[in-house]
Amino acid sequence: MTQLVTDIICPFCGTLCDDIEVEVSDDGKKIIKVTNACAIGAEKFLHAQSPDRIVRPRMKQEDGSWKEVTYDEAAKYTAKILCDAKKPLMYGWSSTSCEAQATGHMIAELVGGVVDNTATVCHGPSLIAVHDVGIPSCTLGEVKNRADRVIFWGCNPAHAHPRHMSRYSIFSRGYFTTKGSKSRKIIVVDPRPTDTASVADYHIQIQQGRDYELIDALRVALQEGPLPETVAGVPKEKIYDIARLLKSGRFVTIFFGMGVTHSLGKNHNIDIAIALTSDLNKYTKAAIIPMRGHYNVTGSGQVLGWQFGFPFCVDLSRGFARYNPGESSANDLLMRGEVDANFVIGSDPGSHFPFKSVKVINELPSVCIDPHMTPTVAVSKCHVPVALVGIEVGGSCYRMDNVPIESRKVVDPPAGMLTDGEFLELVLTEVQRIKGVAA
Ligand code: SF4
Incomplete structure (x- = not known):
């Protein structure tokens, strides 16, 4: 027996098609078929079923191998590198929900980070x-x-x-x-x-x-x-x-x-x-x-706009929001060696940034929150796999024309896997503990 889930948002590109139909197994765990989506959209849903999917956080060892850790341990590591850094870079955000973005920005404000999204290399x-x-x-x-x-x-x-x-x-x-x-x-x-x-x-x-x-x-x-x-x-x-x-x-x-x-x-x-x-x-x-690219890059600009008044390249290192693309943009900061920790969520600078920037990421204390194995994961010290937003967890997102749309969960994530929102809450709690700030 299967069930048909209708009127699903496709979480791939900024078109945010809202007429996707997904046939799932009766226990709600497996996607059988995707209709109405284009080839790249359908592949995003079907890739969630990949048998070689990484389902637990990992820390890189000295010899380059990965060691499995718990989400709590990964959250403690993330909070520590962000709190220890003078100017941590928190980059990406375009393939996650507005709710997760808002939580991440609260962390950035506490640690004095620079928040930048993929608009920095597109729109x-x-x-x-x-x-x-x-x-x-x-x-x-x-x-x-x-x-x-x-x-x-x-x-x-x-x-x-x-x-x-x-x-x-x-x-x-x-x-x-x-x-x-x-x-x-x-x-x-x-x-x-x-x-x-x-x-x-x-x-x-x-x-x-x-x-x-x-x-x-x-x-x-x-x-x-x-x-x-x-x-x-x-x-x-x-x-x-x-x-x-x-x-x-x-x-x-x-x-x-x-x-x-x-x-x-x-x-x-x-x-x-x-x-x-x-x-x-x-x-x-x-x-x-x-023509905005990542499905929720528009939402990232919106949420940054509500919280800090600027849509990308937001530098919070002086305790207030500054915005100066070219100076406070992710790639420029990496190229000039001006950040001392790297946090990536919902994007892959390892594939899109110049070699010099990627080399800097490789040398910094770093974490990458991503459901998949990507070039950014390969150069990061900690990898936190999370549920796919728009497939395994819902959340708000903005279409390329700035229309907000609520995405819905289609199937359960692998057992024990956190959503990025849940992981960021763990990190926020740990950052608040380190900084002695009341929750
Ligand atoms: S990838 Fe873009 S165009 Fe294709 S189904 Fe998804 S949202 Fe629509």
């Missing part, structure tokens, strides 16, 4: 731009029901957010978009031919790193102003055509990704993309949405 420039100029945005529901002009700039949802196009932005049928993709004109701006470009009406093959110029030219073209023969490798006739196409729409949405945030210009590219969106609102309705 950090977008967050800086929002500080600069604000953001005219909307929800994905509005995109589905209203958007008839959609731009994907420097992003490739066909690979990174596979169901985004069918649920919201291209093929979905909404209240005013009853003909699905026929109700919309799709524009992809990308230096390369991508799978998303292959389903678009227009592919603007921009020269690498020239985004700022092309966005600026589009602003000029909206007003039928003069342009040189080509801008960023794009003929001016094409730029005027796109500007007229956008003006003729009822609702324009610009989605943008790391092709814009991490190319030449960085946050200034987003400043001007937001300015283009504001300009478009003189002619029609327009909104802009970043």
Whole structure:
């Protein structure tokens, strides 16, 4: 006998699809089948069943082997390295719940740590731009029901957010978009031919790193102003055509990704993309949405925002919150050797940070809280496996459009395994004991 669990959130990417159906064994322990999810989303659910899953915390020995320890011992080690450090780095947070993030931030405040999330290597420039100029945005529901002009700039949802196009932005049928993709004109701006470009009406093959110029030219073209023969490798006739196409729409949405945030210009590219969106609102309705990656990276920014006023790179080492990306960002702190303990949860800097930073992590007292064996675990001194959030424990998370959604538990975690929230509570209690602070 099996049971079907419906309306489950997929905890993989920022699209947070909420229509996943999972068939589980009658005892609630085993996932049999996942439907509605894309290949990467389904794999996340099915990987929970991996027979070689590590189920107990481990400490690295001098010879590099691992020794199993209890959760209490791992919590004591974590609390000690954080309290002993002058400036511990607490990085990640993007694949865990808002509740766990809030508990972790309380620990960071007590130990004077630096809290940074994965935005620091993806949409950090977008967050800086929002500080600069604000953001005219909307929800994905509005995109589905209203958007008839959609731009994907420097992003490739066909690979990174596979169901985004069918649920919201291209093929979905909404209240005013009853003909699905026929109700919309799709524009992809990308230096390369991508799978998303292959389903678009227009592919603007921009020269690498020239985004700022092309966005600026589009602003000029909206007003039928003069342009040189080509801008960023794009003929001016094409730029005027796109500007007229956008003006003729009822609702324009610009989605943008790391092709814009991490190319030449960085946050200034987003400043001007937001300015283009504001300009478009003189002619029609327009909104802009970043394509956030990890499923709850948006939530991490939200929770940091409520607690400290800044969405990433929050330095609490002076007893109050400071924010200065470039100075207080995880990778820069590691590269400059300015942190003396490393704590990672819900992300894998070992895979994404430069070799020099990973080498520093390898040398520091360190802990990695992650359900899986990752390159970060391999260079950490303590590994704490925890239940998978959104599969083995519920919790709040934020979709890429800042809509909060409650994720639900589908199956039980392996016997005796803690959730990351429960482990962080153990660490918090131990930190409070060491610091002599009342709970
Ligand atoms: S698009 Fe993203 S959220 Fe939706 S099923 Fe795929 S990985 Fe999961």
